[in-house]
Amino acid sequence: MSLYKYVYWFKRIRPNTYKPVILITGCSSGIGLELAKLFAKISNYRTVITARASSIGRLTEQIPAADNVRILELDITQEDSRNSVVNQVLQDWGGVDILINNAGISYRSVIEHMTNTDELLQMNTNYLGPMALIRAVLPQMRTKGRGKIINVSSVSGMLAMPTMSSYSASKAALEGASEALWYEMRPFGIDVSLIQPGFIQSDSFKHVRYTKLGLESENGHDDYSEFYRNMKPFISRLMGLSRTRAEKVAELILLVVQTERPPLWVPAGLGAEFFYYLRRLMPRRLLHPLLFRCLPGVKHWGEGFSQKRKTKFWG
Numbered sequence: 001m002s003l004y005k006y007v008y009w010f011k012r013i014r015p016n017t018y019k020p021v022i023l024i025t026g027c028s029s030g031i032g033l034e035l036a037k038l039f040a041k042i043s044n045y046r047t048v049i050t051a052r053a054s055s056i057g058r059l060t061e062q063i064p065a066a067d068n069v070r071i072l073e074l075d076i077t078q079e080d081s082r083n084s085v086v087n088q089v090l091q092d093w094g095g096v097d098i099l100i101n102n103a104g105i106s107y108r109s110v111i112e113h114m115t116n117t118d119e120l121l122q123m124n125t126n127y128l129g130p131m132a133l134i135r136a137v138l139p140q141m142r143t144k145g146r147g148k149i150i151n152v153s154s155v156s157g158m159l160a161m162p163t164m165s166s167y168s169a170s171k172a173a174l175e176g177a178s179e180a181l182w183y184e185m186r187p188f189g190i191d192v193s194l195i196q197p198g199f200i201q202s203d204s205f206k207h208v209r210y211t212k213l214g215l216e217s218e219n220g221h222d223d224y225s226e227f228y229r230n231m232k233p234f235i236s237r238l239m240g241l242s243r244t245r246a247e248k249v250a251e252l253i254l255l256v257v258q259t260e261r262p263p264l265w266v267p268a269g270l271g272a273e274f275f276y277y278l279r280r281l282m283p284r285r286l287l288h289p290l291l292f293r294c295l296p297g298v299k300h301w302g303e304g305f306s307q308k309r310k311t312k313f314w315g
């Protein structure tokens with residue numbers, strides 16, 4: 001018997017051998033992939049790495065097989081898919097202890113160019129799906145009296161930009177619900193945290209979704225063409241300038257997992273901190289006119305398509 005075992009026997013306590021079960025969504029790329037690689041290496045956790053059926057092959061190639069790792073198919077927008085994963089984890093490992101809602105999509109379109117179908121897909125993926133998954137895992141967490149819900153949000157949830165309305169709305173919804181959940185879960189010993197990355201230096205711009213009308217506008221000459229032609233390179237530039245990488249966000253999430261009472265709001269990176277304080281400290285009357293002036297080429301947006309530019313007063 002090793003000395004440590006003897007000490008534990010003597011003190012009549014057991015070493016903590018429990019390995020919490022972590023479920024991560026959207027692991028085929030970006031932050032999710034970095035999280036999957038990170039947690040797969042740590043034997044203290046049992047990790048359920050998930051991706052949609054179309055991306056699971058790509059993911060499996062990058063994650064070495066291990067006893068403490070399961071790779072499962074999960075489409076966050078599909079009820080059957082969510083239930084199947086939650087039931088399987090319950091059967092194999094007794095339920096989820098830590099849920100990391102990371103999967104997300106981002107539309108880049110002005111409001112007039114979004115359809116109801118586009119809006120629904122955005123909300124289903126970034127808000128309704130994660131909420132349904134939270135509802136599916138909470139009963140087991142409440143029974144155990146412990147657990148963690150970690151939702152990956154965005155600074156867009158607190159500060160919106162033109163052509164990103166729907167994305168901002170979905171993240172603002174996630175933030176509002178997570179804040180309420182923080183209060184609701186505190187008496188049950190379940191922690192709730194929101195990770196708020198700003199712009200990340202990553203390939204995620206390749207996954208941005210465009211609407212049919214948006215693409216036609218960008219490639220043509222209409223009311224909104226200048227909005228798209230200026231915002232697209234502007235956002236890519238901000239992402240390129242960012243010093244925050246997906247690996248760093250994954251490491252921050254690991255820290256939140258390891259922290260006993262993590263905070264509700266966790267800004268990820270300097271950009272996120274900057275926007276947080278800008279939003280909180282600058283008077284609203286100044287904030288929006290200032291940000292409007294900073295938009296690229298904004299002087300020419302809507303030029304030739306609006307009477308507003310010729311008149312000084314309404315009517």
Ligand SMILES: NC(=O)c1ccc[n+]([C@@H]2O[C@H](COP(=O)([O-])OP(=O)(O)OC[C@H]3O[C@@H](n4cnc5c(N)ncnc54)[C@H](OP(=O)(O)O)[C@@H]3O)[C@@H](O)[C@H]2O)c1
Nearest residue numbers: 026028029030031052055075076103104154197200204207
């Ligand atoms: N990148 C940034 O600058 C940034 C900034 C702030 C916040 N965020 C947030 O961080 C999270 C991760 O973003 P990322 O940058 O890593 O983006 P990403 O590289 O595009 O990864 C998004 C992941 O979500 C998955 N996904 C999309 N729809 C899904 C669905 N219906 N069911 C399950 N999985 C789905 C994608 O899988 P498929 O391969 O199957 O499509 C992919 O693995 C998102 O919530 C995003 O909003 C990112």
